[in-house]
Amino acid sequence: NAGVTQTPKFQVLKTGQSMTLQCAQDMNHEYMSWYRQDPGMGLRLIHYSVGAGITDQGEVPNGYNVSRSTTEDFPLRLLSAAPSQTSVYFCASAKEGRPQETQYFGPGTRLLVL
């Protein structure tokens, strides 16, 4: 299994540009999520999904869109990039159920918005 994969690894954008960060998992996990990590702060949840066709907002959703058309993929779209969106973005997945399962994280995408 490849686990959780993210592309690209690094991206530079200009203010106002749009782009999509890709996330895929091959573990048949129902739950997927996106976090951003900023220096000195913990990871913060942007959006999450509990299955294909179902998404919901996390703590910091403004400026980001998501969709979940398949179990495997959960892309994150930046509609109009701003310097405040410079961050490291992590995608995570987990199998849903009780008891709760371990969350697996991708290697991250480093985004610089100029």
Added chain:
Amino acid sequence: KQEVTQIPAALSVPEGENLVLNCSFTDSAIYNLQWFRQDPGKGLTSLLLIQSSQREQTSGRLNASLDKSSGRSTLYIAASQPGDSATYLCAVRDDYKLSFGAGTTVTVRA
């Protein structure tokens, strides 16, 4: 809103010393608590997961305890090695969200 705090923010110890990392959280209504390791420029690697009904979990030199009623967890790393140098993050799961602490950066000196 769940607040997760990790103290200290940084820790430097000589090789062989035991490490004690602390995590506290404000809302005890959690499903589980997870400890992660993050190396510079890398993603997060899960170390231990403690369900809300459990008191502790062990894996090799790592032991994590959970006291849900007081909102505390402690990660113990026995006989530290230079390869243990990394940032350690704790995260609590409530409903569908993980709330993270800012992490403790550990340096183990050879």
